[in-house]
Amino acid sequence: MPELVRPDVRLHSAWLDAHAEWGPGAHEDGFGLRPTDDVDSPAGFAAWVARLSAPSTTTHSCTYRWIVQDGRVLGGIALRQGDDEYVRWAGHIGYGIRPSARRRGHATWALARTLDEARSLGLTRLLAVCAPDNPGSVRTLEHCGGIFERVDDTGSGPVRRYWFDL
16 A cells, blocks of 8 residues: 655655656646756755655745655655745646556555545635646546646746636
């Protein structure tokens, strides 16, 4: 059974395996990875994990969790609080599952638990977005109760917008 865990430097090697599966770049949703983050070196990885765990210095706070099973990083999920421009663009929830772990229910499982966490924090309405050509995320969001609002052109491509009323 997978677990949702806080980012941890002890998972450096396992995280690098997942990252390699996605290929180069900072595109893994749910991990808070920036193009300037050095995740290859132990010191850089530790600095990145510390940033993910630190109190937010932006207008929204974010809780990151990694989806881990048997020491293997399967994906990540982020819960953003607030209503700044980034949240309106990316949503309150973002997640990604490594390619070899997809189509096994991990995203649905992690999203359901993250929605429970949002409820416990007193959040009442959350936005999630996904690419229109991502049927796996469409199914995940709808299975967990997301209500489709519309397709928006964000400037970096169209997204499907879903709302969760908690």
